[in-house]
Amino acid sequence: MYKVKEVADLAGVSVRTLHHYDQIGLLSPAKADNGYRYYTDNDFIRLQQILFFKEMDFSLSRIKEIVGDPSFNEMHALKQHKEVLIEKRKRLDKIIYSIDQSLETYEGGRTMSHKDRFEPFDMKQIEEHQKQYAKETEQRWGNTEAYRESAKRTAAYSEEDWRRIHEESERIDQHLIDLMDRSSADPEVQKWIAAKQQHITDHFYNCSIDIFRGLADMYIHDPRFTKNIDKKKNGFAKFLHDAMHEYCDHHQ
Amino acid sequence: MYKVKEVADLAGVSVRTLHHYDQIGLLSPAKADNGYRYYTDNDFIRLQQILFFKEMDFSLSRIKEIVGDPSFNEMHALKQHKEVLIEKRKRLDKIIYSIDQSLETYEGGRTMSHKDRFEPFDMKQIEEHQKQYAKETEQRWGNTEAYRESAKRTAAYSEEDWRRIHEESERIDQHLIDLMDRSSADPEVQKWIAAKQQHITDHFYNCSIDIFRGLADMYIHDPRFTKNIDKKKNGFAKFLHDAMHEYCDHHQ
DNA sequence: AGTAATCTATGACGTAACGTAAAGGTCAAT
DNA sequence: ATTGACCTTTACGTTACGTCATAGATTACT
Structure with a gap:
């Protein structure tokens, strides 16, 4: 039985995060009479799972589906999600490339103009x-x-x-x-x-x-x-x- | 002088977007007596600039700084921003890599287990x-x-x-x-x-x-x-x- | 000119995943 | 009992708009 801050510190997340997870029903620990949230070891394991998928950049709603449904195919979800991330990366590649392009236009037009005449x-x-x-x-x-x-x-x-x-x-x-x-x-x-x-x-x-x-x-x-x-x-x-x-x- | 929808269609953005840009003071066209927004050619050019930087994944507040300040060094901003994007991409790399790791654990544990004995x-x-x-x-x-x-x-x-x-x-x-x-x-x-x-x-x-x-x-x-x-x-x-x-x- | 269709405006709520107070109880130690 | 650390809930702020809702203005057509 851990209290919020203990779990938060152990898992390296904020208390607010745990509150939030409780709020959206992603991780709802038992509540004592004083209103305190008390996390069991199982809650903690579940949190680890949640954080794992979060690390993988899943949305909380997706995570809820995954950790909530025991029949959910974890590997399939990962594979599927990997594709999404690869697309994201591709997009970044393109943007970075475009920035390079723009920079070239600037630099090519300015720094080079006078130097060129000496080549x-x-x-x-x-x-x-x-x-x-x-x-x-x-x-x-x-x-x-x-x-x-x-x-x-x-x-x-x-x-x-x-x-x-x-x-x-x-x-x-x-x-x-x-x-x-x-x-x-x-x-x-x-x-x-x-x-x-x-x-x-x-x-x-x-x-x-x-x-x-x-x-x-x-x-x-x-x-x-x-x-x-x-x-x-x-x-x-x-x-x-x-x-x-x-x-x-x-x-x- | 264009009206919102004309500009929106020309630039390929939604009317709401233009409203929003007006609201946050990023692009505020002249307003006629009837309350309508009327965009000049200059407004349109500015919008193009905004969309350019947006395409580059800048935040609107950053864009406001950039297009708002004529002394702003566009090239420097691009270079700086490129670093941010590269970091983002690195992060994606790491995540994708981690997913691969996890998948290997699954697949390695299943498909390989029996095969190993024959090696x-x-x-x-x-x-x-x-x-x-x-x-x-x-x-x-x-x-x-x-x-x-x-x-x-x-x-x-x-x-x-x-x-x-x-x-x-x-x-x-x-x-x-x-x-x-x-x-x-x-x-x-x-x-x-x-x-x-x-x-x-x-x-x-x-x-x-x-x-x-x-x-x-x-x-x-x-x-x-x-x-x-x-x-x-x-x-x-x-x-x-x-x-x-x-x-x-x-x-x- | 009257009417309908289209366009415009201003709210205002919703989104994702919390951060950041605010206001007020609880617990353990002094 | 007081103090300080910790707990609670409430609620607004964040990003960049999407999506109604309501209502006035303009345009097209008869």
């Missing part, structure tokens, strides 16, 4: 990309032969090599820009996206699907990239992103 | 692990020399090799079990977690931080693993998971 050549982009992904790359591949070879390779590129590589990259992009009125799933589009991935793999590092997807995200997440890419053609970054994701979705 | 040796676990991660592994590393070599290596293991590897693995686990009363961040614990990662790298494949983290999750996500691991010591799977995450967090 002589799009090649910087590739270099920056390399730097940015160098750490992660190293981490993913550890110190495999493949990575060391890749690092060696790019370090050994001559000016002429760089120019050639850049030209090839531009050519691929131009093809894609010409296809911007198509759907991202269009076979022709996908063909050039594949070429883009191959180009990176050929000249920089083994560009896995994971990394390629990350790259796609970066194109629209990092305002510096978005700006640079959209310079070629407005909306190109977004188009690339979508097409690359489409590609990755079908290649995993 | 003669813990080594199966390693094999299954290999199979399960083979595809992903291939994808991450593509066809690098390192991967091919790794695959070749494990294929060439003799029975004796397997036994030795298994023993080594057991030894590491035993050390960790002995440390289960410590915090997951304890240096001694972390030392053996590192040994675990190294062990996998040495004998199976280059176990990157990413993969190691995935492994940790699998230990408590996949009931087969949880069951098997907890057979050694109850709660060991969870302990491993936490310690491995701790390790990964400090090694990226």
Whole structure:
């Protein structure tokens, strides 16, 4: 037999909460002559159950159904509820993504405008990309032969090599820009996206699907990239992103 | 000059919503003699702003601060708010994860109980692990020399090799079990977690931080693993998971 | 112009899960 | 007996409106 505050302290909830649960008939302990609520061990166990489902983000009315009905299939309820939560999370994902988008618009428009004029050549982009992904790359591949070879390779590129590589990259992009009125799933589009991935793999590092997807995200997440890419053609970054994701979705 | 319903229809909100916004002083249009609210184009623009931030999951009071104060830094607000949303998402992650945990307990207790008796040796676990991660592994590393070599290596293991590897693995686990009363961040614990990662790298494949983290999750996500691991010591799977995450967090 | 249909306005209650007083009894210790 | 900690119920506040209810204004149609 515990009094409200004891139970509250033990369970880590407020007294008001217990009052509330009593009020809505979710957990109604015995009442003594003095009007006090006295909780039994069973009440306490029931409270634990309630708190468990609450932790799972169930509504109190749902919890009442569940703990009230002994034939209720707990596992089914959990599975069902999990779907709801996943939807909620998806929604948050979308919102967060939208905020990123908006932030890019601001930052891309302000901080970058003057800096852009000092960027002589799009090649910087590739270099920056390399730097940015160098750490992660190293981490993913550890110190495999493949990575060391890749690092060696790019370090050994001559000016002429760089120019050639850049030209090839531009050519691929131009093809894609010409296809911007198509759907991202269009076979022709996908063909050039594949070429883009191959180009990176050929000249920089083994560009896995994971990394390629990350790259796609970066194109629209990092305002510096978005700006640079959209310079070629407005909306190109977004188009690339979508097409690359489409590609990755079908290649995993 | 639009009347409520016109604005409501245009903006896709209810009339009641506009009333409400007027009531709380968020959007107060001019009122004519007949008492009607008349919205100007500016009011409409302001409403668009409001709805934008609402879409971003801001509370109306926050929105009032933002659209009310022209000196308010919109970008800063977005950035700040993004953090809140990320926290929310994290919370959802945790809840969903907990539900998975609970489901595993149910399913693990039922579906698995009889099957377990037919699993003669813990080594199966390693094999299954290999199979399960083979595809992903291939994808991450593509066809690098390192991967091919790794695959070749494990294929060439003799029975004796397997036994030795298994023993080594057991030894590491035993050390960790002995440390289960410590915090997951304890240096001694972390030392053996590192040994675990190294062990996998040495004998199976280059176990990157990413993969190691995935492994940790699998230990408590996949009931087969949880069951098997907890057979050694109850709660060991969870302990491993936490310690491995701790390790990964400090090694990226 | 008369009438009906439609639109408008202002309350005011309901929602979910309690938080936060307020006003007043109860219990254990001093 | 007094004090302080704890108990009770009552009831309003919170979020962002939904949902009536009642009543006046406008518009459409005959």
